[in-house]
Amino acid sequence: MTNSAISEMPEQWEKGFEALAQIHAQAFSVQGDRPWAAHELRDIVESAGCQTYFEYADDLITGFILTRAVCDEAELITIAVTPDSQKRGTGGRLLDHVTRVLSDQGVKRLFLEVREDNVAAIKLYRSRGFEDVGRRAAYYQTQGGNRVDALCFALILGD
Numbered sequence: 500m501t502n503s504a505i506s507e508m509p510e511q512w513e514k515g516f517e518a519l520a521q522i523h524a525q526a527f528s529v530q531g532d533r534p535w536a537a538h539e540l541r542d543i544v545e546s547a548g549c550q551t552y553f554e555y556a557d558d559l560i561t562g563f564i565l566t567r568a569v570c571d572e573a574e575l576i577t578i579a580v581t582p583d584s585q586k587r588g589t590g591g592r593l594l595d596h597v598t599r600v601l602s603d604q605g606v607k608r609l610f611l612e613v614r615e616d617n618v619a620a621i622k623l624y625r626s627r628g629f630e631d632v633g634r635r636a637a638y639y640q641t642q643g644g645n646r647v648d649a650l651c652f653a654l655i656l657g658d
């Protein structure tokens with residue numbers, strides 16, 4: 500991939516929420532997850548402790564990542580890469596960027612939940628050192644009504 504860069508979502512960027520919603524829908528509809536509307540994403544992005552980063556490549560947004568930190572712990576709320584850009588390192592670059600930023604901010608643990616059947620995401624998280632710390636039974640409901648367990652992962656960023 501050429502000319503890729505990661506930037507923080509600018510404040511007051513109204514069209515940004517539509518862009519996030521579009522990428523979220525493209526990325527998650529494949530696996531039958533409900534897309535998040537622009538107003539839902541706005542509520543999350545504007546909430547306390549939330550940080551949002553995009554990757555751009557040749558002026559197109561290829562993916563984004565959303566985290567929320569409280570004291571020295573953070574949660575990875577979501578990560579989404581457009582289908583055309585997947586398997587080219589975008590997810591890894593976004594995750595590496597955010598873990599560096601959080602670590603610099605003094606965050607010690609990063610937590611997340613992932614569908615147990617999400618092979619791509621689980622591979623990405625394990626490749627970055629996340630470890631299983633639990634399971635939430637029937638945590639997700641797909642658009643088709645199926646219930647799927649969540650695996651809970653944690654990454655230690657500092658002592």
Ligand SMILES: CC(C)(COP(=O)(O)OP(=O)(O)OC[C@H]1O[C@@H](n2cnc3c(N)ncnc32)[C@H](O)[C@@H]1OP(=O)(O)O)[C@@H](O)C(=O)NCCC(=O)NCCS
Pocket residue numbers: 526527577578579580581584585586587588589590591592612613614617618619620622623626
């Ligand atoms: C999960 C997701 C963010 C990964 O993004 P990506 O840009 O494709 O990831 P990368 O190219 O950085 O790949 C990271 C690792 O995952 C692996 N991977 C990516 N997609 C994969 C797939 N479909 N099947 C198997 N492995 C896959 C890559 O091979 C790579 O492993 P490696 O480092 O051992 O080579 C992307 O697939 C996505 O947006 N999925 C839909 C949304 C989603 O499920 N988000 C996570 C919710 S918890």
